[in-house]
Amino acid sequence: MSVRAFFQVAKVENAASPYDTIHLKVFYPAQRSASPQEQDMGIVPADEGRSPFKVVIFFNGINCGPEIYQWLTVKLAECGLVVVTFAWVAQNLPGIVALTPGVELKNLAPNTYGTAPTASALPTLLAALERLQSEGVLAGLLDLDHIILGGHSAGGRVAIESADPRFFSQVVGAFAYGAHTAAIVQLGYPPNTILPLPDALPLMLIGGTCDGVIAKSSHRYGVDWEHATTPITRSFQEAIAGNRGDSYLLLLEGANHFSIAHPFDSTTGRPFLDFPATQPEEQLRNLIAEAINLFIDAHVRHQLKALETLNRYSVSDNPLIAAFERK
Template sequence: MSVRAFFHATKVEDAFPPYDTIHLKVFYPGQMSGSNQEQDMGIVPADSQLAPFKVVIFFNGINCGPEIYQWLAVKLAERGLVVVTFSWVAQNLPGMVSLTPGVDIKMLTPNTYGSGPTAWALSTLLSELERLQSEGVLAGLLDLQHIILGGHSAGGRVAIESANPQFVPQVVASFAYGAHTAAGVQIGYPSGTILPLPNAVPLMLIGGTCDGVIFQSSNRYGINWEYPTTPIVRTFKEAISSHRGDNYLLLLEGANHFSIAYPFDSTTGTPYLDFPATQPEEQLRNVIAEMIGLFIDAHVCHQQTALETLNQHLVSHHPLISLFERK
């Protein structure tokens, strides 16, 4: 099995030109066949023996190119998953054009929050998955009843806020790195408010103890965070009411806001707010990928060995894990 990828483009529902086009890169487990199509066009068949493929939709951080998450997409595809990353240049905020995960601002207000997804592009991405199920190298090979939403920073936030089967019945789990649900005072919330999450599917929240971006952005929420991980911990404790045993909080020792990004791009986003990572970056990424993979294997693929390994991490003393909790 070798990981392959292809590109697609589609229009985003309700978006206005020129900011209405989204470009997808779809990673999948491939199997070299030696065909003429493979030789001449680089189109490699999917490894159908691993199908049907459960699907991860990954939402990037604001002004974070999807290529910085390719390392993670490849590692998840090596586990037998299809992973969708995307690039969308849009004007989510008036006068601000950015590479966006598609934050639906109108769904974050006090009067609308919780009534629908905050991920604007989600319906478009789901429609595109239906198209991929009907044509191309993944035709008939996708398990569209098992979709996992994941993301980084603002993309992680919309992933975990939108993971509600009442909105999207096919969504069965979510994960986020460097994300929380603190509410912006600019849109009418009291200082320090943590907004609730759907609590309907398994969830993994991951953060780093050296996340300077979160720590130095607290003014948006009318409060000074005690630690870089404070809003992530509060989200786990306050935004999640269920205690099914499939909600996880993972804090990585020495990781910063962009420890999930490789290769790191210092030209966009807010890397100047971040603190230096104090642990080897490759080792941190390996832990991120391993824990996300185990989480999906355990709670989406229902692999008992993966669940047992997660349980072992809850009581072990991994040098790169500052805190690992479940409820």
């Protein structure tokens, strides 16, 4: 099976021009047909035998181009998923133009947090998926009742904070790499506060023991983290009540903040804060992709074998697994 992708453009309601346009790249399982349309335009049909396709929407980190996650989106599409990445240049902060996952800052404030989603791009992306269901190579092939949110860094945070059926009934789970729910003191929170997650759907939090970006950003939260993974661990322990057996914490030995990025781009974002990775990068990426795929297969596709394999991480002798918890 091959993986193909196409591009789309969507307008964001209530966003001011010129910051009201999102560019999407949609990856899907494809099946070559040798049709004139394929030969002349490069439009390859979807592999309809694997449909309806469950959908992953992936939120990039701030100033992290979506192309650095393409290795992961291809691996997910190879497993029969449709995956959407996007690029949105906007002003999350007045006067600061950035490539953003879309962060609704007003919904992070103490008086509004938990009452509305923090992923400001999500309504636009969901509307774009509805259009794809009605026209083009994916028409009629999407399972829009099973959408998974995922992301990296700030994008991971808005993914896990917005995975709430009260906001979006079609979202069924979420995962994040290098993300946590520590509260920013500049928004009015007391130091060392961990904000709660919706805790209504399956969640997976993944982090690396060498995450220098998290370690060196602790001043934003009014605390010095004991370990680079402390806010991720605390988010799992304190922000999720659990008890359903579908929430996970996976810490990767030697992974850093950008172990999920390949090829690595040192020109944007804050990679200068990161610690060096101490384990082979390709092996770390393979484990990240494997864990995410198992999580989706276990809790969205309800495959018992995937659930059993995922749970064996807790007794694994894999040197790349620093910690694994489930609740």
